[in-house]
Amino acid sequence: MTSPRGASPIASNSRLVLASESPRRKALLAQAGIAPDEIRPANIDESIHRNEQPRPYALRLASAKAAVVAEGAPDALILAADTVVALGRRVLPKADRAEIVQECLERLSGRAHRVMTAIAVATPGGKIRTRIVETRLIFDRLDDARIADYVRCGEGLGKAGGYAVQGRAETFVRHIAGSYSNVVGLPLRETISLLRGCGYPC
Numbered sequence: 001m002t003s004p005r006g007a008s009p010i011a012s013n014s015r016l017v018l019a020s021e022s023p024r025r026k027a028l029l030a031q032a033g034i035a036p037d038e039i040r041p042a043n044i045d046e047s048i049h050r051n052e053q054p055r056p057y058a059l060r061l062a063s064a065k066a067a068v069v070a071e072g073a074p075d076a077l078i079l080a081a082d083t084v085v086a087l088g089r090r091v092l093p094k095a096d097r098a099e100i101v102q103e104c105l106e107r108l109s110g111r112a113h114r115v116m117t118a119i120a121v122a123t124p125g126g127k128i129r130t131r132i133v134e135t136r137l138i139f140d141r142l143d144d145a146r147i148a149d150y151v152r153c154g155e156g157l158g159k160a161g162g163y164a165v166q167g168r169a170e171t172f173v174r175h176i177a178g179s180y181s182n183v184v185g186l187p188l189r190e191t192i193s194l195l196r197g198c199g200y201p202c
Contacts, residue, residue, distance in 0.1 A: 014124060016200060019069040019080035024166065024185045032188050034195075034202050042068045042080060046094075054086035054116055055132060062118035063128050070122040077200055078122035083185050085161025086114045095162035101151050104162030108172075110141035113161070115183045119191055121198050131194055133187035135178030137165075142172060 018026065018036035029036065042065035048057055065080035085092040087107055095101040118132045155169065156162040163169035165183045179187040195202050 014200065015073070015076040016195075017069060017073050017076045017078050019065045019078050022185055025081060028181055028184060028186045028188055029191075032192055032202065034192075036079070038073070038076070040069050040073065042066075044068055046082075048091055052091075053089060054084050054091050054114070055118075055134075057091060058082045058084045058116050058118035059120075059130055059132055062120035063130055066120040066122040066128055070126075070128075074126075075124050077124065077195070077198060078120075079191070079195065080120045080122070081117055081186055081191075083115065083117040083160050083182075086116060087111065092161040094158065094160050095156050096158065098151050098154075098157070101156035101162040102147055104156070105142055105147045105150065105172075108139045108142075108161065108163075109147070110139060112136060112138045115161070117182045117185065117187055119187070119194055121194050123198055129194060129198065131190050133179055133182045133190050135176065135180070135182045137173055137177075137183065138175040139172045140174050 015037040017038045017040050019040060019042045021039060021041040044064050046061055061082035062080050066078045069080065070078045092104050093100055095104055115135045115137065116132055118130060120128055120130045122128045150156060150168060153168060155164050155167045165173065181188045192202050
């Protein structure tokens with residue numbers, strides 16, 4: 001999904017600002033040979049609206065992050081993203097406590113879920129282009145001991161859905177269909193395509 005259509009490309013020498021302090025997104029960009037000129041995290045309200053579905057929720061947040069950062073850097077190209085873990089129509093929380101990590105893993109145990117990352121790029125011309133990428137995963141059935149061990153390691157804290165697939169949680173994955181980098185936090189192929197469409201040299 002790209003919005004709006006027909007936006008003119010930007011100059012190839014525009015600065016790139018990453019609207020995220022996520023070390024995973026920065027590392028993924030580096031993996032693709034991209035080094036943002038500045039990192040400027042967006043401070044927005046990430047509360048989910050009543051009856052809001054995972055896909056529009058992720059797109060709304062990514063677009064809002066790009067727009068907020070663009071206000072302070074109007075001449076730069078702003079890259080923002082938001083990753084959500086969805087179990088059916090339910091958006092699992094970003095786990096800020098060990099109890100939330102445990103609850104998320106108990107819900108995901110033995111079940112299929114989706115990870116969606118919305119990408120938003122704000123151009124100096126004031127346009128915002130978006131895409132969303134979805135990956136489907138199935139977790140092994142996790143017994144209490146395995147969940148407790150993962151909770152104790154602390155890896156799931158601060159992560160959407162309470163796990164980090166690039167770490168120990170990769171051993172939970174029985175099946176994955178789609179982009180792996182999307183689950184980490186930034187789908188590289190689609191991000192590069194979107195940046196190139198905005199005239200960024202990558």
